Amino acid sequence: MSDPVTIVGSYISPYVRKVLVCLDLKGIDYEVDPIVPFFGNDEFGRISPVRRIPVLLDEAVTLPDSTAICEYLEDRYPSPPLLPERPADRARARWLEEFADTRLGEVFIWRLFNELVINRFVWDGTTDDAVVRKAIEEEIPQILDYLEGELPADGYLFGGLGIADIALAAFFRNASFARYSVPADRWPRTASFIGRVLEHPGFVKLRPFEELSLRTPIPKHRDALRDAGAPIPATTLGAKTPRRGILST
Template sequence: MSESYHIIGNYLSPYVRKVLVVLEMKGLPYSIDPIAPFVGNERFGELSPLRRIPVLIEGERVLNDSSVICQYLEERHPTPALYPADLWQRAQARWLEEYADSYLGEVAIWGLFFQKGVKRILFGEPPDEEVMRRAREQQLPAALDYLEPRLPASGFLFGAAGIADISLGCFFRNAAFVRYPIDAARWPGTAAWLERVLALPAFRKLAVLEDATLRVPLPEQRAVLAGLGAPVSPQTLGTAAPRRGPMRRD
């Protein structure tokens, strides 16, 4: 077993959060280089061919893609299990993870979080109001309509909290960053389930660091995060100009 994992990522990315929650829930030691999203030098491009975060580093070895990383951590550290034991339930959990990564990623991240936060701060551009309107009024409601009958009235999706709850919860956390609360009158089951997910110790612990990242200007973030107990590593990747390119979802 490795001594420790190293994560390249940022506390505001839902894909990074997914991996961090898995590491936390499995009690695995790790360090993190909290690079700014959409920023990365040549070395980053070598570690992450699609220029996405998170990247997991284990000694000399490098692994990409949040879903691939979580599945690897599960197989390497099977206890506590975060994937259902039943094969069909496990497949359904993976499908919900993919639904979150892909559809909620498109809507909550590219439709809302990127428009309202990243685009203005990193690129000095105004949000695309039509994209945001569609995300808020059509696409997120469609996702909530899909999820409402599928989420459990109590507890979590497949018994104990696991990868499907984690994945979906990570994206709704980003929706909350841009003040999109789930309307509990319209989707009561989803709103209550999300409260249970975000109350998990791993989510609560990370929320402190996410809030600090949101609050503190980029140059001061490392010091502030370290002061809050985040396992921040020395800066290894350098920085570069913000870039758009294919650094989209992971």
């Protein structure tokens, strides 16, 4: 039995969530060093040169970036698969994952979540209401109009739960942390799809740790999560004070 995989990154991050659900789906043991974005130490900056979470460490590789990590997991542990079989479906799954990571990341994380949560609780700043309003009135509707035409009325996108389902739903979970939910009267397919995916056991079992992280002061995350039964490793790449990020979006 090899050592468990270590994932560096907070349960609050959608990119970390995406990786943890994939690990769970494939039945791979893991530990989580739950550092909040911006709170990495020098060693974290060495292994994640853009200072972003998640990072995976195992006996074979140290790897940042959720997409690179999930592709590695898929190559190393092919069953059950994260990607469908047909080339056209595989291509579409990869595109929807990319759309989630870039556009949903930009709007749900950098606009909504950043303004309502990170600015206040990491940087002691205030919320720019105009940014939040533009996200809710213009940017999110444009995303939802597109998804409404792409998502299935029942089940998941390509049969079993896969990378595109997981990546998309992971961002809507952060939207819910910012008290946003998809209006089901205007986007019924999207609302029911997101609800269905977030009820998958892989997502459900992360909820207590996400909720605990949200209500616990950042310096106490590790201890609180360990006490609650989260798989926390003995050492951390966390720092006591935050540093501004390297990338702007």
